[in-house]
Amino acid sequence: xxxxxxxxxxxxxxxxxxxxxxxxxxxxxxxxxxxxxxxxxxxxxxxxxxxxxxxxxxxxxxxxxxxxxxxxxxxxxxxxxxxxxxxxxxxxxxxxxxxxxxxxxxxxxxxxxxxxxxx
Amino acid sequence: xxxxxxxxxxxxxxxxxxxxxxxxxxxxxxxxxxxxxxxxxxxxxxxxxxxxxxxxxxxxxxxxxxxxxxxxxxxxxxxxxxxxxxxxxxxxxxxxxxxxxxxxxxxxxxxxxxx
Numbered sequence: 001x002x003x004x005x006x007x008x009x010x011x012x013x014x015x016x017x018x019x020x021x022x023x024x025x026x027x028x029x030x031x032x033x034x035x036x037x038x039x040x041x042x043x044x045x046x047x048x049x050x051x052x053x054x055x056x057x058x059x060x061x062x063x064x065x066x067x068x069x070x071x072x073x074x075x076x077x078x079x080x081x082x083x084x085x086x087x088x089x090x091x092x093x094x095x096x097x098x099x100x101x102x103x104x105x106x107x108x109x110x111x112x113x114x115x116x117x118x119x
Numbered sequence: 120x121x122x123x124x125x126x127x128x129x130x131x132x133x134x135x136x137x138x139x140x141x142x143x144x145x146x147x148x149x150x151x152x153x154x155x156x157x158x159x160x161x162x163x164x165x166x167x168x169x170x171x172x173x174x175x176x177x178x179x180x181x182x183x184x185x186x187x188x189x190x191x192x193x194x195x196x197x198x199x200x201x202x203x204x205x206x207x208x209x210x211x212x213x214x215x216x217x218x219x220x221x222x223x224x225x226x227x228x229x230x231x232x233x234x
Contacts, residue, residue, distance in 0.1 A: 006232060013205045033221070035223065037225070042225045042227075043156075043209050043228045043230060044226075044228055045162070045225035046225075047120075047223065047224055049224070050221045052221065084227075086176055095223070105215075106152070106164050106167070106177075107162070107164065108191075109161040109163075111160075111161050112161055
C-alpha cells in the first residue's frame with residue numbers, strides 16, 4: 001500500500017501568493033516523522049521542514065509551514081508569498097521508526113508535485 | 120546543518136563497467152543512507168550504510184550489485200557494479216544525526232548515465 005500520497009502532479013501559483021501542496025500518509029505507528037523537500041532542476045534535495053507526530057504545534061520555517069492534521073493523516077505544505085525561485089519539484093516523505101522507538105531513518109517518499117510560480 | 124559532498128557530481132559510463140560514488144560529511148553523523156532516483160521518479164532507499172559492518176539493503180537491492188562501505192562516521196561509498204542503462208539515475212547520499220535527529224539531509228547527488 002502506498003504510504004505517502006501527493007495527489008497534485010503539478011501546481012501553478014502567481015508570484016507573491018500563497019500555495020498549498022497536499023500530502024496524505026498512511027501508517028499504523030503512533031510515532032513517525034513527516035518531511036518536505038524541494039528539488040530544483042539541479043537535482044539536489046533541499047530539506048524544508050519537519051513535523052513529528054507528537055508535535056502539538058504546526059512546524060514553521062520562514063515562508064514554509066506545515067498544516068498537520070493528524071486525524072486526517074495529512075501534512076500539507078504551505079508556502080507563503082511565493083517567489084520565482086520556488087519553482088521546483090516538492091516531495092513529502094515519512095520516516096519510520098523501529099520497534100524500539102528510535103529512528104530507523106528510512107524515508108518513504110511521495111511522487112512529488114511540480115510547482116510553477118508565474119511572474 | 121551538515122555539509123555533504125558527493126563525488127563525482129555526474130558521469131557517463133559504458134555498459135558493464137562499475138562506478139564508485141563517494142559521500143563525505145563535514146561532521147560525524149549517526150546514520151548514512153544511499154538513495155536512488157530514477158528518471159521522472161521519486162526516491163527509493165537502496166541501503167543503510169553501517170559503520171564497521173555490512174550495509175543493510177532494502178528489498179530489490181543486493182550487495183553484489185551495490186556494494187557499500189562506511190569506514191568511519193563521516194564517509195561512505197556506493198559502487199554501482201556491472202552497469203546497464205537501467206542504472207541511469209541520480210544517486211543521493213543522506214545523513215541523520217550528529218546535529219539533530221529531526222532533520223535528514225541529502226548530498227547534491229551523482230547523476231549517472233549508462234550507455
